[in-house]
Amino acid sequence: xxxxxxxxxxxxxxxxxxxxxxxxxxxxxxxxxxxxxxxxxxxxxxxxxxxxxxxxxxxxxxxxxxxxxxxxxxxxxxxxxxxxxxxxxxxxxxxxxxxxxxxxxxxxxxxxxxxxxxxxxxxxxxxxxxxxxxxxxxx
Amino acid sequence: xxxxxxxxxxxxxxxxxxxxxxxxxxxxxxxxxxxxxxxxxxxxxxxxxxxxxxxxxxxxxxxxxxxxxx
Numbered sequence: 001x002x003x004x005x006x007x008x009x010x011x012x013x014x015x016x017x018x019x020x021x022x023x024x025x026x027x028x029x030x031x032x033x034x035x036x037x038x039x040x041x042x043x044x045x046x047x048x049x050x051x052x053x054x055x056x057x058x059x060x061x062x063x064x065x066x067x068x069x070x071x072x073x074x075x076x077x078x079x080x081x082x083x084x085x086x087x088x089x090x091x092x093x094x095x096x097x098x099x100x101x102x103x104x105x106x107x108x109x110x111x112x113x114x115x116x117x118x119x120x121x122x123x124x125x126x127x128x129x130x131x132x133x134x135x136x137x138x139x
Numbered sequence: 140x141x142x143x144x145x146x147x148x149x150x151x152x153x154x155x156x157x158x159x160x161x162x163x164x165x166x167x168x169x170x171x172x173x174x175x176x177x178x179x180x181x182x183x184x185x186x187x188x189x190x191x192x193x194x195x196x197x198x199x200x201x202x203x204x205x206x207x208x209x
Contacts, residue, residue, distance in 0.1 A: 027171075033178040040185045047192055068204035075199035082193035086186045093182040097175055 032092045032101040038137070039109055040085055043078075045136020046119050049129045050074050061126035074119050081115040084108045 051057070055064035065074075088108040095101060120138065123129050 027174060027178075030174060030178055033181050036185055037181055040189060044188070044192060047196075071199040071202055072204055075196045079193050079196035079200060082189045082196065086189035086193070089182045089185040089189065093179060093186075097171070 027097060028100055029092065029095055029097050032095070032105065035109070036085075036089050036092055039112060040089070042136040042138060043081055043085055043112065043116060045133055045138060046116055046123075047078050047082075048135070049132035050078070050119065050123055052132050053124060053126060053129045059128050061124065061128050063124040063126060065122070065124055069122060074122055077115045077119050081112050081119075084112050084115075088112075 050065060050070060052059045053061055053065045054070050055066050057064075085108075088105050091102055091105050091108070120133070123133075
């Protein structure tokens with residue numbers, strides 16, 4: 001949880017900096033794009049981790065994630081998170097160069113962050129899960 | 140050197156500076172456009188991948204809980 005908090009702070013900071021126009025030397029749109037790529041990478045790593053530790057998979061640890069929990073609890077959260085992820089990327093893409101990132105983007109990433117936290121809390125910790133999560137910067 | 144020659148030299152130097160400024164501005168514009176195009180490609184990639192990954196989750200939701208697992 002502490003690491004997740006550490007990870008989400010830089011993402012939200014990038015978005016907010018882009019929105020406030022604090023990074024005058026860099027393109028605001030580019031900063032928001034980097035934030036979007038980072039958030040997507042983290043979300044993808046969480047999905048991959050949830051798949052790897054699912055019971056019945058060759059990579060599943062002894063304390064695995066049941067398919068029931070994976071399909072009925074985690075899947076709706078990840079589905080919503082990826083929908084928000086795509087929506088945020090579309091909003092940034094539609095923002096003209098030189099314009100501040102819409103405040104909506106910050107709200108979308110705050111929602112994604114909460115969903116990621118919820119999912120990570122449901123994934124049984126193991127070396128397999130830790131290695132997969134580390135790919136997205138989650139340790 | 141005559142006054143006319145000095146004026147001619149000044150005009151040449153001015154012309155070089157003006158061309159230099161124009162070239163730098165053009166280069167900046169090209170770099171900016173390429174940066175925007177690269178960001179657009181990144182964002183398009185994120186959108187496409189997010190849709191694929193969302194579809195995977197939607198398939199799981201549709202499958203629901205398997206009968207052989209508690």
